[in-house]
Amino acid sequence: MPEHVSGLDGTYDMKIVCQNRKAAHEYFFDELIEAGMVLLGPEVKSLREGRASLVDSYGKIKDSEIYLYNMHITPYPYAHHMDLDPLRPRKLLLKRREIKRLIGKTEEKGYTLVPTKVYFSKGRAKVELALARGKRKYDKRQVLKEKELQREIEQAKKREGY
Template structure:
């Protein structure tokens, strides 16, 4: 979980994940990156769209994240879509693995950020939303917005 007041620089956020999933639990994990990936992340060139986390051989692996090649790099540039290992405690990995075996639970990345100079990723254990869930949430948001607008109008008089 992110602490308030800590100095973090958000690189990219997966807003679509909060729209498509109900977030159950969140975890903070480190990323295993090569040098040019870090430089590219510092420039903010990453995309979390359609990305997910798999548990393979007792390790958490981030799949389908696009980190653009570093512009000033050379032949040692990285593959933009390569799988990246996540740094989590063994107990957290086993907990996530057992939870994903349940029906409908998946692990989705929410944001990549720098905390104290280290690249971190916030991942979440989530369940997918159905279309009627999305419509209901949108209707609730618009109703709250209308109420707030009406109260604001009423306070003017």
């Protein structure tokens, strides 16, 4: 089910639809970018119900536009008049200046666009893209060792009453 996040003063309301937790394990994030999505009505209704998955999805630049590939949005059960492909490429909405900058960055060796979460902000569907570099196996092992060490430190503090 979608998760709600709001500010202390109630100035914004963000409804998280889905997250790509595996991406943080697989990539180093250099930058996070918020982009709008071009969706059809039944897709928006499915997103509001939390019926989406970012597993194996990625962003790609095609003809000076950015598209999101392999994002699965389950078809809305009551939209019989539209037969939509759940994995169709979806155009992302960014300013031209941001797109040009991302084109330059993704042409560098090792950079890719990875979606980290899909959410609603002020009633609009948004996707958070990360400009990311892939982790090597030893990087992943190092991160796991650091997490385990931190967990042990926290447990020791609790035992000693800190």
